[in-house]
Amino acid sequence: MEPKYDFRLVEEKWQKRWTEAHAFDTDPDPSKPKYYVLEMYPYPSGSGLHMGNTRVYCIGDVYARFKTLKGFNVMHPMGFDSFGLPAENAAIKDGADPGPWTEKNIEYIRSQITGMGFNYDWRREVACHRTNYYKWTQWLFNFLYKKGLAVQKEARVNYCPSCETVLANEQAEGCVCERCRAAVEMKKLTQWYFRTTEFAQRLLDDLDKLKDGWPERVMDMQRAWIGRSEGCMISFPVPDFDKDIEVFTTRPDTLYGCTYMVLAPEHPFVEELTSPDLREEVHAFTRQCVMQSEIERTSEDSEKIGMHLGRTCINPVNNKEIPILIGNYVLAEYGTGAVMCVPGHDTRDFMFATRYELPIIRVIKPEDSDVAPDVPMSEAYTDPGIMVNSGEYDGMTSPEFWNVVANKLKDMGRGGPTVNYRLRDWLISRQRYWGAPIPIIHCEKCGPVAVPDEDLPVVLPDSDKVKFVGGEGSPLASAAEWVNVTCPDCGGPGRRETDTMDTFVDSSWYFLRYCSPDADDVPFRKEDIEYWCPMDLYIGGPEHAIMHLMYFRFVIKALYDGGLLNYDEPAPRLLTQGIVMWGGKKMSKSKGNTEDPQNLTGQFGADATRLFILFAAPPERDIDWEDHIERDEDEPKDTIPPKNYRMTGMEGSYRFLNRIWRLVHQHHKDIAGFTPTDGSIGEISDEQVGRAVHFAVREVTADIDVRETLNTAIARMMELLNALYAFSNRRYDSSRDSDRASMVRGIGALLRLLSPFAPHIAEECWEALGNSESIFSTLWPDHNEEFLTSDTMTIVIQVMGKLRDKIEVPVDIDEDSLKEQCRTDKVLKHIGDKEIVKTIVVPKKLINFIVK
Numbered sequence: 085m086e087p088k089y090d091f092r093l094v095e096e097k098w099q100k101r102w103t104e105a106h107a108f109d110t111d112p113d114p115s116k117p118k119y120y121v122l123e124m125y126p127y128p129s130g131s132g133l134h135m136g137n138t139r140v141y142c143i144g145d146v147y148a149r150f151k152t153l154k155g156f157n158v159m160h161p162m163g164f165d166s167f168g169l170p171a172e173n174a175a176i177k178d179g180a181d182p183g184p185w186t187e188k189n190i191e192y193i194r195s196q197i198t199g200m201g202f203n204y205d206w207r208r209e210v211a212c213h214r215t216n217y218y219k220w221t222q223w224l225f226n227f228l229y230k231k232g233l234a235v236q237k238e239a240r241v242n243y244c245p246s247c248e249t250v251l252a253n254e255q256a257e258g259c260v261c262e263r264c265r266a267a268v269e270m271k272k273l274t275q276w277y278f279r280t281t282e283f284a285q286r287l288l289d290d291l292d293k294l295k296d297g298w299p300e301r302v303m304d305m306q307r308a309w310i311g312r313s314e315g316c317m318i319s320f321p322v323p324d325f326d327k328d329i330e331v332f333t334t335r336p337d338t339l340y341g342c343t344y345m346v347l348a349p350e351h352p353f354v355e356e357l358t359s360p361d362l363r364e365e366v367h368a369f370t371r372q373c374v375m376q377s378e379i380e381r382t383s384e385d386s387e388k389i390g391m392h393l394g395r396t397c398i399n400p401v402n403n404k405e406i407p408i409l410i411g412n413y414v415l416a417e418y419g420t421g422a423v424m425c426v427p428g429h430d431t432r433d434f435m436f437a438t439r440y441e442l443p444i445i446r447v448i449k450p451e452d453s454d455v456a457p458d459v460p461m462s463e464a465y466t467d468p469g470i471m472v473n474s475g476e477y478d479g480m481t482s483p484e485f486w487n488v489v490a491n492k493l494k495d496m497g498r499g500g501p502t503v504n505y506r507l508r509d510w511l512i513s514r515q516r517y518w519g520a521p522i523p524i525i526h527c528e529k530c531g532p533v534a535v536p537d538e539d540l541p542v543v544l545p546d547s548d549k550v551k552f553v554g555g556e557g558s559p560l561a562s563a564a565e566w567v568n569v570t571c572p573d574c575g576g577p578g579r580r581e582t583d584t585m586d587t588f589v590d591s592s593w594y595f596l597r598y599c600s601p602d603a604d605d606v607p608f609r610k611e612d613i614e615y616w617c618p619m620d621l622y623i624g625g626p627e628h629a630i631m632h633l634m635y636f637r638f639v640i641k642a643l644y645d646g647g648l649l650n651y652d653e654p655a656p657r658l659l660t661q662g663i664v665m666w667g668g669k670k671m672s673k674s675k676g677n678t679e680d681p682q683n684l685t686g687q688f689g690a691d692a693t694r695l696f697i698l699f700a701a702p703p704e705r706d707i708d709w710e711d712h713i714e715r716d717e718d719e720p721k722d723t724i725p726p727k728n729y730r731m732t733g734m735e736g737s738y739r740f741l742n743r744i745w746r747l748v749h750q751h752h753k754d755i756a757g758f759t760p761t762d763g764s765i766g767e768i769s770d771e772q773v774g775r776a777v778h779f780a781v782r783e784v785t786a787d788i789d790v791r792e793t794l795n796t797a798i799a800r801m802m803e804l805l806n807a808l809y810a811f812s813n814r815r816y817d818s819s820r821d822s823d824r825a826s827m828v829r830g831i832g833a834l835l836r837l838l839s840p841f842a843p844h845i846a847e848e849c850w851e852a853l854g855n856s857e858s859i860f861s862t863l864w865p866d867h868n869e870e871f872l873t874s875d876t877m878t879i880v881i882q883v884m885g886k887l888r889d890k891i892e893v894p895v896d897i898d899e900d901s902l903k904e905q906c907r908t909d910k911v912l913k914h915i916g917d918k919e920i921v922k923t924i925v926v927p928k929k930l931i932n933f934i935v936k
């Protein structure tokens with residue numbers, strides 16, 4: 085009697101064996117090609133892994149194991165993004181020390197990961213909250229500071245009152261905190277920034293290096309966020325004022341039609357330019373604007389309001405005075421915080437000018453129009469055309485005039501052609517405790533001074549020495565003994581910087597530390613980086629396109645420029661997986677629409693769970709859990725998750741693995757010892773089995789390595805299993821060596837194809853075939869195209885679109901003979917006395933008889 089497939093025993097056995105053998109430990113080996121595969125590391129929350137994590141790690145594990153079988157020296161590390169708000173919130177709520185709380189969560193997640201059979205080299209583990217990691221995050225800050233790429237400046241920043249910290253622009257899209265979804269306010273604070281704007285054009289240009297390896301949608305998101313605009317900078321002089329108002333515009337061709345100027349209420353000139361009799365009113369208006377969110381101020385549907393300052397500036401091309409206003413729709417953080425307004429040729433300006441009775445001048449008319457230049461306009465004209473009311477340039481086309489006026493401004497010393505970017509410097513300051521302290525000491529005499537590298541790390545004070553207070557200040561400011569120090573330059577009194585770094589700084593370089601996790605004198609060793617980097621495959625969600633995936637490109641370019649790296653793009657190949665949803669919404673514990681991976685592994689095992697997640701959809705596509713369950717009849721359709729349901733998708737994967745198990749144990753005694761391990765498939769005398777095996781090997785290899793459709797790779801394995809069962813049930817004779825060889829080599833190939841997807845059962849069945857070495861010490865099978873050529877082909881026969889029979893026919897059969905041979909007894913039985921009115925032939929695939 086064949087043994088039952090007990091996944092608990094099988095998986096526990098092989099996880100223990102892999103651990104004891106250090107099976108996944110990898111060191112540089114110049115004799116092999118290297119392959120560095122990495123999934124974005126998780127935050128160690130108390131709730132453990134979710135389905136999104138699990139899906140990412142399943143995908144990465146397939147590639148790590150596949151490349152191992154292909155003869156590569158594979159590095160596959162794992163770590164933890166362990167600084168951040170949840171640990172600090174736990175400290176505030178429960179009085180828990182964030183350190184032990186975090187370590188406990190790491191231990192739990194590590195056990196979950198191990199239980200899934202993922203092949204990580206745990207020697208290389210990093211965790212951002214440990215001093216041996218954030219010492220080097222602080223070193224990175226110092227490196228950028230010395231290069232002039234880390235600066236402190238005062239600016240209006242996004243502030244989340246719920247999280248009580250500032251946010252980078254990328255973390256506050258739509259004026260909503262990306263973590264807690266609270267409305268974001270604007271505050272003026274002195275903060276630390278990384279100067280990503282210095283790399284704007286390189287970040288944009290170097291996307292071309294990634295065009296063959298990154299999803300187009302991710303690159304499009306980065307292009308849009310960098311936001312390159314070609315236009316003009318224009319200086320508008322202000323009478324009786326020693327500074328000009330600077331404006332960037334993409335439409336200098338409309339400059340003759342500029343009839344007023346609008347400044348952001350927070351523009352630094354507003355206070356000086358406000359007429360004394362309007363100051364109180366302007367202050368009230370500014371306070372009103374500051375209370376509005378960015379969306380309220382800038383959306384197309386929001387009301388655009390403004391007021392006069394009582395001053396004018398000069399249009400530099402016609403020397404006409406135009407009024408200066410402030411408006412709620414102009415933001416100080418974008419462009420120069422000033423907008424030249426051309427109501428005749430901008431819809432927003434037209435509406436604003438109409439409301440406040442400001443002049444509207446036509447300076448461009450349609451090429452085929454005979455409208456008089458001074459006829460009042462009923463709407464803005466925004467297309468190209470012919471210049472009018474533009475002095476000596478009347479009659480010129482507006483595109484021609486664009487270049488003329490740009491060069492004229494340059495000659496006048498009033499601006500000229502320039503390029504502008506939407507990208508802003510990366511705000512890294514956070515008023516939180518649980519983060520890497522910014523290694524700066526503020527000295528009244530010396531100013532900000534970097535803590536010397538040899539004195540790093542600046543270690544966080546114990547949490548019981550910190551008062552977790554709200555407000556704008558950091559909790560670290562309450563640790564007086566920690567804050568008050570000596571200036572490293574002059575020896576005088578100094579105060580530590582009390583902000584900590586954005587956790588995206590931690591993740592901007594963690595993939596480098598994996599290469600040299602034990603280095604205590606450098607963040608990474610040159611020889612390790614030159615062997616392992618850049619990453620060969622990076623896997624994670626597209627939601628990181630404008631944050632992590634932008635930031636790590638910036639950091640790598642800075643390190644490259646500093647001579648520390650020999651490459652300037654961290655991940656030439658990026659795979660972005662789809663999200664896991666339920667009922668059309670992303671799985672989230674806050675929404676309650678989750679499935680716990682532990683429940684699945686407990687019921688069906690890790691291999692079946694891995695297989696199902698990979699089979700449910702191609703890696704880049706979303707998975708909706710609702711499509712893979714069957715609710716009880718009385719279960720409401722809108723209840724998510726339902727109380728009573730079957731995991732039909734999981735059941736299918738489990739049945740597939742059981743069928744493999746049964747086939748192996750049905751034959752293992754009479755076929756053991758025939759399995760090649762050198763990458764060859766071996767001689768298969770049965771033609772149909774040979775064709776099925778070589779076809780499966782070819783297609784699964786392409787599905788993994790070329791098409792990246794892991795779901796269809798599994799489908800090919802299922803087809804191969806069916807072919808092996810057909811052979812076993814119909815033609816197999818255990819007394820024939822040739823049949824035994826065909827069977828074991830077919831099963832051996834199937835197990836090697838299966839092993840990256842379901843490694844535990846693959847190892848167990850491989851051992852059952854008499855192999856003493858791990859299946860991962862063998863090589864991936866190679867197909868032979870000669871076995872895929874055949875003198876015959878299988879034709880599917882349908883009647884009215886329904887499958888009725890299959891036959892083998894010569895590949896060179898003519899259509900008339902095919903139609904005749906397809907009239908088999910089974911087919912004629914279904915046709916009966918009906919008339920065949922049409923015969924549809926799909927060459928080399930099927931024939932469909934239409935009857936009436």
